Amino acid sequence: MVILRSLAQSLVYRVPGECEHYPACGSPRLHDLDLRVLRHPVxxxxxxxxxxxxxCGLVFSNPQPSAAELAQLYSPGGDWRHGRAEEEPAADERGKERGTAWARMFDPIRSTLSVRSPHPGAAVxxxxxxxxxxxxxxxxSGWSTFGIEPAMGQAFRRHQRLEVVPDVPTFDLIVANHxxxxxPDPLRLLRQFxxxxxxxxxxxxxxxxxxxxxxxxDYKYVLKGHVHITAYTxxxxQVLLARAGWSPVAPPPEVTSKGRGRRTRSKLRVLARRxxxxxxxxxxxAQAARAAFRGYYAQHDGRPMLERMGLFRFAAVRxxxxxxxxxxxxxxxxSEGVGQS
Ligand SMILES: [Zn+2]
Known part of the structure; x- marks a missing residue:
């Protein structure tokens, strides 16, 4: 089985531009977990x-979109901004809730850092x-506030705009909400943070x-076209955070708020300390990702046999x-239709 699998991987089917080793950690030890339909044929x-x-256990769309495609997507005229309203309708994490409910996302560090009464000079x-x-x-609440946002400029009427993450110790708190x-390279980003x-x-x-x-x-929430291109257990x-020098302060909650009193298991939310x-x-x-796909498809009757067997390269040929x-x-x-008319 292992021989068949690697034979299929090397000879049977490949897409130009596929990752040979993943840039996030440089490891060449990749495995297939599922097929996906490419929006544009390669x-x-x-x-x-x-x-x-x-x-490192990271899961990703393979091949990944090119740097040019991603730059276009997140440009001010790009598709990301247009689709934004539908993308994450329950955006309570962005602080849309009235009052002080927004501060709940920082509850795990409340004893160390009070987001509602930060020390003088605190920067986020x-x-x-x-x-x-x-x-x-x-x-x-008293914070000095900085933001990075290529797709739109509204935030910078009030907050300081950054083009890149500073490479000197500057912030007491960094937020990377969705x-x-x-x-494509979360490890690089976590190291910059x-x-x-x-x-x-x-x-x-x-x-x-x-x-x-x-x-x-909610498969399409976890992996979605050119938008959600990496997925996390x-x-x-934990591995990515540790490699970048971040130690989680607590395990993530089982359920998180989805806004308007609704709860969900579809979000992985964590605070970590430098x-x-x-x-x-x-x-x-990598085991948790394998288990997730197995568990998901266990409730699917129609999965083709080659995919059930993990022979995705042969399944792709089919x-x-x-x-x-x-x-x-x-x-x-x-052409028949044209002939008849
Ligand atoms: Zn890796």
């Missing part, structure tokens, strides 16, 4: 993969701050949660052949 091929890294950066609602609340799933953090500073991370996929079943996030020295990590971080047949059939139908 040299005539429309079947890509969801792959996972054995070393919201990476991907959107229109700046959370920064508004933080500023009202950011990591959009980036670590360089920009004052000693003992905190980072807040929230991402769609992969390990609870069998429970919440708790063990994976520390020097070794941070303990789970030994086999999917492409099926697609070609369907295309031919539709061409024949179209």
């Amino acid at each position: 040299e005539g091929r429309r079947t890509g993969f969801v792959s996972g890294c054995e070393t 950066m919201d990476f991907g701050c959107g229109p700046g609602k959370l920064l508004d609340s933080l500023q009202d 950011v990591l799933e959009h980036t 670590a360089a920009a953090s004052r000693p003992g500073g905190f980072v807040f991370i929230s991402v769609p949660r992969l390990d609870t996929l069998p429970q919440h079943r 708790w063990p994976c996030l 520390v020097d020295g070794e941070i303990a990590v789970p030994p086999r971080p 999917a492409e052949a099926r697609r070609r047949r369907a295309r031919r059939a539709s061409k024949i139908r179209t």
Whole structure:
């Protein structure tokens, strides 16, 4: 089985531009977890993969969108801004809730850092701050507020705009609320945050949660076209945080608020503290991702056998052949239709 699998991987089917090793950690130890349909064909091929890294546990769309495609997507005229309203309708995490409810997301560090009464000079950066609602609340509480947001400029009527993450210790708190799933290289970003953090500073991370996929079943939230291109289990996030010098202050809550009193298991939300020295990590971080896909498909009757067996490269060959047949059939139908009219 292992030989068949690696044979298929190397000979049978590949998409140009596929990751040979994943840039987030440089590991060449990748495995396939699922097929995915590519929005744009690459040299005539429309079947890509969801792959996972054995070393850090990260799951990602393979191939990844190019840097140019991502830059376009998050530019002021790009699709991201247009789709924003539908993307995350329950944006209470961005501080849209009235009053002080926004501060609840920082409850795990309340005893160390009070976000509602920070010390003089306390500085916060919201990476991907959107229109700046959370920064508004933080500023009202006394914070010096900084934001990074390529897609829109509203936030910077009130807050200081940054083009890049500073490479000197600057912030007591960094917020990356639904950011990591959009980036192909979360480890680089977490390391940039670590360089920009004052000693003992905190980072807040929230991402769609992969390990609870069998429970919440919102696959398209976890991995979504060119938008959500990396996916996270708790063990994976622990590894990435540790490698960047961040120690989680507590395990993530099982359920989080979705706004208007609704609760969800689909978010992985954690606060971590900047520390020097070794941070303990789970030994086999890729297992949780495998279990998530297994659990999800266990409730699916129609999964083709090749995919059930994990032979995704052969499954891709079949999917492409099926697609070609369907295309031919539709061409024949179209030309017959034209003939009759
Ligand atoms: Zn990795």
